[in-house]
Amino acid sequence: MSNENTYFRVLHQSLDASLKIQLDQLTTPFNLEQTLTCGQVFRWRRLGGWWYGVVDENVVKIRQNNGELQFHTFPGGMDADFLKNYFRLSDDLPHIQSQINRDEHIGKAIQRFAGLRIIRQQPWECLISYICATFKNIPAIKGMILNLSKRFGTEIAFDRYRFHTFPKPRDLANADIEHIRKCRLGFRAERVLKTSRIICHEESDLESLEETDYEYARNELLSLPGVGQKVADCILLFSLDKLEAFPVDVWLKRVILESYSGCFERSFIERIRDKKSLTPQEYREISRFGQRYFGRHAGYAQEYLFAYARSMMHLSV
DNA sequence: ACATCCCCTTAGCC
């Protein structure tokens, strides 16, 4: 980086010239806290009244005052447009919510989490994160991602805190599996390593999947070690712009049993009620129901139902 | 080709 840029950054910081995004009719509702704590992303923490996260190669420091987002990025290079894209502020949320609002159950979830938006994550980080998410709760996933970033990422010091970028495909592809395992990944370490090698050698081009349709992208993802239907649907929804994806995890299964059992055969409900995990067909049946029932933006419905179910069980974030 | 069974590590919570 040039001296000119360095000088600009110092000047920028010393003036405390935080950048701003004014939320208007089109970008409302938006609730930063709901969006960062709903369980989609694992890299944000609240420190002294601000939210800090690492996005791509930058630390992002952001807070919301009613209709205004105030933010800094460090080392810099992220502007308001980047964050508008990251937080999907151009999604027409009132329209989406009215489309998916098909009954009282989803209605309550929408009401409670009206400002929750899906975040547009980086596909690579999303892929590894959700391979790690297999059979883990959210606090544990955060720990794994943090450990991977500390060990294989690049440190950034900012506001007397230390942050770490997410490792690049090469960093994990060349890693010793024991070092990955020590990040508390357990049996996920081998899957992360294998998938990293595939991505690193460009045998699968993640970014290009945004240009393909849902089914094609889904099948590509399913070929990666550690990626089954649920993980694939999360990656499609959270990083590849497939808002029709409807991931089904244990929380959504509970929601189906409690609120949507009438939409399925009784024998189907009985069958899945007691079992721990879903068979591939059972998964597919529930996921397709969600897509059919909620429509084009079923993924948003899934997020509201997921957030609502978790909030009712008052589990830790 | 399908379906079913069973194991996989470990942290966080009660």
Next chain:
DNA sequence: AGGCTAAGGGGAT
């Protein structure tokens, strides 16, 4: 303190 659960996947049968 010990048992249970967790944004499931994969290999054997």
